[in-house]
Every structure is written in C-alpha cells, then in structure tokens.
Amino acid sequence: MPKNILVIGGTRYFGKLLVQRLLRAGHRVTIATRGYAPDPFGTRISRIRVDRRSEQAMRNAFRDLRFDIVYDQMCYSPLDAAISVRVFAGKVGRYVMTSTIDAYRDAAPRDAFRESDLPVLAQPIDTAYPWHDPARAIESYVAGKVQAEAYLVRDGSLPLATVRLAHVLGGPEDFTARLAYYVDLVRMKGTLRYANAAARVSFMEAHEAADFLAWTGMQDFVGPVNAACDGALSAFELHARVAEVLDETPRSGKVQPEAPGLLSPFDFATPLALDTSRAKALGYRFGHTRDWLDDAIRHHDLAFV
Secondary structure (H helix, E strand, C coil), X not given: CCCEEEEECCCXXXXXXXXXXXXXCCCEEEEEECCCCCCCCHHHCEEEECCCCCHHHHHHHHCCCCEEEEEECCCCCHHHHHHHHHHHCCCEEEEEEEEEHHHHCCCCCCCCECHHHCCHHHCCCCCCCCCCCHHHCCCCHHHHHHHHHHHHHHHCCCCEEEEEECEEECCCCCCCCHHHHHXXXXXXXXXXXXXXXXXXXXXXEHHHHHHHHHHHHCCCCCEEEEECCECCECHHHHHHHHHHXXXXXCCEEECCCXXXXXXXXXXXXXXXXXXXXXXHHCCCCCCEHHHCHHHHHHHHHXXXX
C-alpha cells in the first residue's frame, strides 16, 4: 500500500537515492529543504521549503500535515530533535532518524560495536550549547548526533528508529572527498601515516545506505540499528587496497596516534566497526565492501586525472 512519506533533506547524495527508491516503490513523497539545492524529481514529488532549524517555520510548514513515515536526514542536535518532537508528535506513524557510526567514538573500545554499547539514556544533553553556529558544525557533529538521539529516546513521543550508518563512500556525488584523499595520496606517491593497522572501520556504499533506509521505513521495529557492509577496513588496509587497484606501490609508516581522523580521514587508534547482528536478525542482508569498493576507487581516480 502506498505511504505518505516526508524526507527532510533529500536533495543530495544518498538522500536523493532514498527518494528515488521511495518513488519507484509507488509512495507519495514530499521533500523538505531550504530550497537551495535543485533536485531531479520534477512533478513526481511535493516540495516544502523550510528552515529545519526554525521551530516556528517548521510548525507553520507542517501544521495540518500528517505522514506515515518521516525520514529525518537533518537532525544534527538536541535542538533539532526538540523541534521534531514538538512538530511531529502524534502526527507520524514512523520517524526514522539518520545517525552515524561516529556516535560510538567515545564508547569503550571493542572490535565491533553493538547498539547497546552506546548508553543513550546516560548521555548528557546540553541545550545551551550553540549547536546552530556554522563555525562549530564540524566540531559539534558527533556530540550533536548523540544528543539528538538521547533527546528523542528520553522524550519517547515519536515512534523512533535510529539508523547508525557506517561511513558512506562512493558514487559521483560523494562530496566528502574522504576516499579521494587516499586515491590522490597514492597517485602522488605520498606516504600514509597511520596509527594502528588493525583498527578497522565499517563502510557502506551510497546505494546500500539508501536501500537500508528505505527498508527500515517499511519495518515496525523501534530503537537504534547499525548499518554497514561486511568487510571493515583500517586506514592502512584501505590505502593498500587503493594502491593495489591502481597498480601502484603503497607507501606508509606507523606513527603515534593523533586525534581521530587527523592523520587521514579513517585513521583511528582503536577499531570503529559496527556489529550488524540486529539488522540481520530483522531480515536485512548487507553486501561486502569488495562488491563495490574497487569501482569507487576507479571513479575517484578518473576524477583525479
């Protein structure tokens, strides 16, 4: 049965891919954005132009609307979460928040994190912090996502599923330049400095991120769920794979650990991999990094040339 679905932030990268999947499945889709980025969907969707961070604007935009599913790609802080609660409580059948693997950064180290390894209810919530200050967007990203989750869980008024996505790579719209970092380094015959060759990180390709989000919306489970392809890789292993695909010699050297991601985008002193047992038990089957990573590397190599 077609559903009435709102996607907050559906005009770039895997958000756009999510909208494509929902349309193909026959659902009625509305996207809500600030209206600055174009989209390719034409008359197939409805559009609402709104400032996600303004409660009054959100109230005005959605005052008389109800949705079967809301996908919130733009919930970055407890302030955003509080707006969602006040705008959508009692008016949605399912609320899917896109979260991140980085939520586990400060958890006790382990080879692969389960959802329960992040004690959401124990997280402090700081509503006085200037979350909407653009100058602090990068430094506040991880804490903002964790506190947004904590706010939504503690409030409890939304039928919440929280998707903790692995690092998303690949595709022509990958604006992060994280995989490109390793491709460029190899092609320029640079040396990778790394902290721990065994500190593996989970990844997934943009299309699978969209597939998993679409699938999650159609389920009825609640709570957090990890999403990642099988085949985690450390920064050292990713760099070596890039060199192999490009028929280059990898150059690397072990150094003392720096802050996470400082030596290179996916460099960590300890693993940051996801245990996806819950998603698999619920019926989802992930692909493997070997299914798509080599093609993604070649794509970025062509861009470098």
